[in-house]
Amino acid sequence: MSSGHPSAIRSGCTRTARHTRVPPEQQDLMKTLLSRLVLSPLKKKIRQPVEAFRRTPSYVDRFELGPWSKAQGLVRERSRTRPAKRLLILPSDPITFQGAKGDEAMMEASLRVIRQTNPGVEVGAITASDQASAIARASGFKPLQNWNRPFSYESIARAVSAFEPDICVVLGADVLDGYYSTPHAARMLLTADLVARTGADVEVLGFSFNSTPSPGLARLFERLHPRVHLNVRDRVSYDRFVAFTSRPAQLVADSAFMLAPTTDSAGVLRIAEWVATRRAEGRTVVGFNLHPMLFRNATREQISALIERSGRVLADAAAERRLSWLLIPHDYRGSLGDDVCLAPIGQALKPKLGDDVFHMTGEFTAAELKGAAGLLDGVITARMHLAIAALGGGVPVAAVVYQDKFRGLFGHFGLPDTLMMAPEELIGGNAFDGFVRDFIDHLPDLRAQVAAALPAVKDLSAKNFGTVA
Incomplete structure (x- = not known):
């Protein structure tokens, strides 16, 4: 029977509340098992229906084409100059900008070709992070850090109108069929459209197109502005593309074949x-x-x-x-x-x-x-x-x-x-x-x-x- 003394009560509470300390390595193991056995399957179970919905025309119509249509009113159209004064680049990954060397190869090849006929062109680049903007600046480009989260077509429309590009290249690479992300593919294409509506000529550089493109993208391709010129980089992809959508495209080879090698570094x-x-x-x-x-x-x-x-x-x-x-x-x-x-x-x-x-x-x-x-x-x-x-x-x-x-x-x-x-x-x-x-x-x-x-x-x-x- 307790004496009721405060020290005795505290002692009893201490005994009942004491827990065995789990070693740090066992805590790490428990966290790993929890992640693998519970959290990862749960995330996958949630993610699968979300990704399936994003591939549908319903998703694209409501969450991409809808906001894009509203943003068109913010675009200021002007006549492009010749030779071009300003070039805008849209990389396939605005977050890293040039993390994959393929993007760098396509950018450098494009600049080499474009500067032959537009020697004094100013270059801007759409980016999505401070890191990407820093890389763009180091390359001599003006970053337009407007590829934000949450993504906003209105922000993009204002930024490209303010930059006043005459020409634009979009690095389509392997992201325009929705294999990695339907929203990203849609935003790349509809950003190209908004740029074209400023009066610029837009070349979507040769891209791949896989055998299972996102169905929601078909109508989106067909609604692009006529000044958005689509280039598909191989015959297999080209045949798939023309079977998928009625939007015209041109068969090319990858733009990186135009890259000049460095042999003397x-x-x-x-x-x-x-x-x-x-x-x-x-x-x-x-x-x-x-x-x-x-x-x-x-x-x-x-x-x-x-x-x-x-x-x-x-x-x-x-x-x-x-x-x-x-x-x-x-x-x-x-x-x-x-x-x-x-x-x-x-x-x-x-x-x-x-x-x-x-x-x-x-x-x-x-x-x-x-x-x-x-x-x-x-x-x-x-x-x-x-x-x-x-x-x-x-x-x-x-x-x-x-x-x-x-x-x-x-x-x-x-x-x-x-x-x-x-x-x-x-x-x-x-x-x-x-x-x-x-x-x-x-x-x-x-x-x-x-x-x-x-x-x-x-x-x-x-x-x-x-x-x-």
């Missing part, structure tokens, strides 16, 4: 010296690229399997075919970047191959990456714009593909589907071993085939700029 010269040394020792020098986005929402197990299998096959092929490997990152976006895979592959190969493996560390420009790719005998890549950089330098390519956009690119050169492999095949069985060996064994014939097709491909690439250059 310190980084590229160092690679050139290494390549020359390896060739002098009788080695065939091949580039290799891999990235964690090969699987959508990739698990640690999938990424580990990519790294382990690739490292083993590259080591075996180096011994059997007298190869040297250049590991080439083409995307530097942190957890989405290529070094998530390439850095551990390089670390695993270095003790086995010594000087026969070279990992390109640090960040290279798109033009430098094209210069480096052009030094090689072949390239195996999971990034399409690294494939374009290599092919643009006459270098044969094989690809690990996670969308079917490579098929259209390869079609420009008459390259067979056997030069493409799905990531599931790479990590399962022994198919990747044979894939690498077959590619190496056919390099001379493939190089001749690429060289024969390249002039026509460059001519198609130049067609991207019909109204802006």
Whole structure:
């Protein structure tokens, strides 16, 4: 029986309230299990119907076309000047601006072509973050940081009217079919429309179009202003596009084929010296690229399997075919970047191959990456714009593909589907071993085939700029 003394009561309360302390590592494990077993499935269950709705015409009509229609009244139309005084760039990712080197390649190629006929043009760029605006300024562009959250067509209309562009290029890349996001695709296209309504000519640079585009985008394409000129970057995508919508489009090749390579920077010269040394020792020098986005929402197990299998096959092929490997990152976006895979592959190969493996560390420009790719005998890549950089330098390519956009690119050169492999095949069985060996064994014939097709491909690439250059 308690004495009722305050100290006794406090002591009793202390005994009943005392809890066993869970060690920090067990807390982390419990959080991980909670996330994997409860929160992640719950988020996925909620996200799936939301994403399905966003692909519908009902969503696009109400949440994209509706606000866009209201914003049109804020656009001030004017006559464009010739030569153009102001160029506006809409990147495929306004948040990072140039995180993927493909966007940088398309921008630099566009500026090179456009400045030939518009030498004093001022360049503006639509951005969505302080980081993107800083990158734009460093490139000599004026940032228009109006791609906000929540997104506002009215804000975009005011910004583009104030900038008064004469011409505009939109980096459609692989985002205009809604594969990644229907809202983003709609906003890219309807922003292009608002720019056209100021009196500017707009070129949507060559883009891919997959086999399952968002149904809600069909009517949206058809409602774009006539000064929005659509360019589709391969025959496969073009055929899909004309079957999807009645909006006219032009068949082109990717605008990045117009990028001029950098061959004289310190980084590229160092690679050139290494390549020359390896060739002098009788080695065939091949580039290799891999990235964690090969699987959508990739698990640690999938990424580990990519790294382990690739490292083993590259080591075996180096011994059997007298190869040297250049590991080439083409995307530097942190957890989405290529070094998530390439850095551990390089670390695993270095003790086995010594000087026969070279990992390109640090960040290279798109033009430098094209210069480096052009030094090689072949390239195996999971990034399409690294494939374009290599092919643009006459270098044969094989690809690990996670969308079917490579098929259209390869079609420009008459390259067979056997030069493409799905990531599931790479990590399962022994198919990747044979894939690498077959590619190496056919390099001379493939190089001749690429060289024969390249002039026509460059001519198609130049067609991207019909109204802006």
